[in-house]
Amino acid sequence: MVDCLRRGFPMRSRNYWKHALTRLSQRPAVDDFPRYGFALETSGRIVGVVLTLYARYQGDEIRCNISSWSVDAAFRPYAMKLIWPVLRRRDVTYTNISPAPSTLNANKALGFRLFARGQFAFLPALSPAQPSCRVLEVRPDLAEMAMLCDSERYILLEHAALGCLSLICIRDGMAFPLVLRSRRILHGLVPCSQIVYCRSLTDMSRCAGAMGRFILRRGTLLCLADANEPIPGLFGRYFPRKGLKYFKGPKPPSPGDLTFTELVVFGP
Incomplete structure (x- = not known):
């Protein structure tokens, strides 16, 4: 998984991704949601990853910060199949706080909307x-x-x-x-x-x-x-x-609310 993330985000070090996965392992589980996210695998090799940071808020509100969505070039046609299992819950608010420019059209196609238009x-x-x-x-x-x-x-x-x-x-x-x-x-x-x-x-x-x-x-x-x-x-x-920030779901975060997102859990 670290190798795949390094291929997708070469500006991040191996230690950064090891730290990120360790932090995910230490976070409390939220109901039956995945602790790490989803991976795309072929012949015993991981060729795609999307990390999910779930958190429960006051009442029944659940948010999921989608992070580090990356698929190797040869398997890009399967990228949407990797993200669909994450987005199936309509009662969860999903956020994407660091979309790559190449994924903006995909964000819109998936129904994401802006909750912060600038900084x-x-x-x-x-x-x-x-x-x-x-x-x-x-x-x-x-x-x-x-x-x-x-x-x-x-x-x-x-x-x-x-x-x-x-x-x-x-x-x-x-x-x-x-x-x-x-x-x-x-x-x-x-x-x-x-x-x-x-x-x-x-x-x-x-x-x-x-x-x-x-x-x-x-x-x-x-x-x-x-x-x-x-x-x-x-x-x-x-x-x-x-610094565009996107959301999908019933309760958009307020600008200025980045709680329990990758910036906090993984570090800047």
Whole structure:
């Protein structure tokens, strides 16, 4: 499987794919859904792979992040047969957060629609912050965790365990959860933090000043958020048609929600 993934994504190292498969093996199973995904095999050789990251959300919502769909060139006519078993459940919301340009037409043919049409790059430390606004790094015994619902506490703790920076912003007596993932952009030259979770981009904007000063002390100046338009209250620039994110199913994720996706589980 690693060999097939390396052929399909030569820019990724063998260690990256070994780490990805190890992380999948460590994630809790969701009902009877596959833990890893599906493979296309011929004569004892794997010639196609699609990885699936399933997660259960509050209530009965189930999402599946489809990742790393790759089929060797000689077997491309079978690529759609590899993906159809994944998409058969109508009660699951499927996401594709890193579609290759060559797969965009296939995404549309399969019924995927955009939930994020661009990205907003911003400098949160330049946003104003109320003196009473506090930002706290999440830990299990943090008293302010009681201000959040069970599902948000779960998201914050699980993502912290997966290497993200999970924060709570306290403002006007209310708690706002934030999850950020460190990554590098522009050919790996520029460090930044990707917004992985917030209740809404509006809530994130209200907390941006305090959050920006918090991460600036850790050496991070720039943030990225998936968005469909410029985000009011933030100092930055909107890039349409960058970082396109797709979904298929009953409950589209909000822009700014990349929870339990390949970016988090596999790493940037």
